[in-house]
Amino acid sequence: MRFDDISIESTRITFWGPRTALEVRSPLPGVLRLRHVPSLGHSALGPRELAPKQSWAVVEQGQRPLSLRREMDGQVAVVATEELSLEVGLAQGNWLLRDASGRELARCEGFSGEAMPDYPVTRFRSRISLHAPPDEAWLGFGEKVGALDKRGMHFVFWNTDVVPHHPDTDPLYQSIPFSLGLRDGVAWGFFLDESWRLEADVAAEDPTAVRWESTGPELDAYLFAGPLPADVVRRYTALTGRQPLPPLWSLGAQQSRWGYENANEIRSVIQGYRAHKLPLDCVYLDIDYMEGYKVWTWDRARYPDPAGLAKEAAAQGVRLVTIIDPGVKAEPGYRVYDEALAGDHLVRNDRGSVLVGEVWPKPAVFPDFTREAARAWWGGLHKGFVEAGIAGFWNDMNEPACFRLVNGDETFSIISAAARDKGKVEGPTLPHDARHGDKRHLEVHNVYAIGMAQAAYEGLRKLAPERRPFLLTRAGSAGIQRYTAVWTGDNSSYWSHMELSIAMLLGLGLSGVSFTGSDVAGFMGNTTGEMLVRWQQLGTFYPLLRNHSAKGTRFQEPWRFGEPYLSIAREWLERRYQLLPTLYSLMHESSQEGLPALRPLVMYAPGDTEALRMDDAFLFGRDLLVAPVVRQGRTRRHMYLPEGRWLPFSNLGLSGEPLEGRQHVLAEAPLGTVPMWLRAGGALALTEPAQHTTTANWAHLTWHIHAAEHVEARLYEDEGDGYGASRLTRLAGGWKGDRFVLERSTEGTLPLARETETLCVYALTPPREVHGAREHRFVDGLLLLEVEAGWSRVEVRL
């Protein structure tokens, strides 16, 4: 491959070969877009003119200036922005990316492609190969199994409903072709903005190359500068959007089960929580609430008065969330089906008639969420449920899952040989040749769920503009964070699945998806009291904390296993509610900067290979290091502390003397204990436990601060829902000679809801004098300060 012509515009430079093209733009600072076109025939509008390309992922498509110069006898062209420069080899069609300091970040060894004409859908094989030096780690890739560093794995990006899945099952439900490369402590990012079925070979076949392959005609890639992992995530989420701040209640405890039979059982679950003094904010209604699996209907025998039930639950501080599946029962006279047909909102088969399959409803048809009119119609369908007081929506089976196809009188399993031969399908979904408007399923399969999520989100913004939507999805693609939280689907009550959830959620977080969780205590299979308690402890830090289980499995609400499990589970649910000021602030930070709440240790120790291996532990925000026990029977926990000083803070309380980082430790972790450490200079804001959330304008607040040279912390507060006034509080300070000083500043107009605050400052010697506090006490290495809520400065002389 070679380039023999270049077209130069101020914000776009295109390299042309005889049948190929490479278009370079810079949409945002530190971001380059490289549209690789290996076979121009399918992407050209005319000579020297690429057809515009639609993206489902990208929201921010700026136009930043580019400059071009030639080097090495004209054989290399350098496209430069302020932050990045790209050297394009004109003879080979390869490229090399450098940062502003001239350091090599990435290298493409070439791209190529061929078209494979086939009936009825032509597919392509477009490939790009990236150099992967042996010391480079590859993180991200969205919802994938395996360790944090995905080197040595091979992935398929094709949203798939798999039950049950195993610790090595691929693909799962989400397709996010984004990776973060990390070498010598410097990070860079790569995102392939393609909705087509993709594969990535992460240095498995060839240990020096990461290879991507698409079934589509192009490789539309974005490159992101670091230098820190957080910079890459920030830039990636500036491009693909950030998770909006969720309503506070959705960060509370959630209970679900596929198998709650009727309204009375929902009542008794709420009653069980309250009777056992367990915090709870939300209960889910699974598919059995529908009449004959007809979406947007109620089975009135089971739920005679949904609005009444929602009201009763609300009186207990509990919200209801209903499952919503995309498959619509094909039954004339059923309003949703009739409207779908009349409005032409459905996916069609190759022959042009409405595609009929079977999911839970049978026969079933599928809305085509790639089209705006279908999305607007679907969004409006939330109305009756919103009016009944349903607080949120849970989108399931949205890969989309389809178990069987109906073809005239013949019905066949979608994963049978017959189906494979006829429609060419992969997994229990729609055939490749199904039509979505002018597109085929093979191209838009992976974005089915983001279209459905967008429909729901936009619908809810219209129907209830004063409230923040809460949506939960199983399937998704790059950018899904703009609309919905993500749970990781049908895991099982295996210790290995509990452990795996950590690396999986960390990978999702690096890939822009912050509001995530896995089903606590496992969906399939039977959990035990010990597993429930350990999973509850881990789940305390999942941004989405949901206990969910499958029909036919053992009930796993926290009281089902007796003591000591009930009491320990309660303690951890209470800790979750204590942590809400911190979690809420982290979710706010996600909405502003894109950083996830759960962060891998390498986020702040990017050059530390020991930290890279710790994928059964994580940081909650920047400051709290958490090492949950994820193995049966263990009462001690190995941990590697990265660089810095760390205050043992197991169970959110002082549990030892500060330790220097860069060492391995063994921490005590009996059944009720999770080892944790608080970073020097870091702080945690905690409130009092409660039975349910009310407002995020906290009436009680305690700061836990690990004193150091520099202290920095943030707290975001508002009413907990809606779009009203807020307050952002910043703490800053640290040592000044023999004094320890803390200053507080705020932004925003939300009035304070408390008169005093408590500051717990650790790692100080007994003070001689304290200024700025109403009261102070020094006990066992802890300086306890009682301050006016509107305090601005505290000074401690030692």
Ligand code: MIG
């Ligand atoms: O085919 O709605 O992942 O959470 O409970 C199974 C019933 C359909 C799969 C979801 C699971 C949910 C279940 N659903």
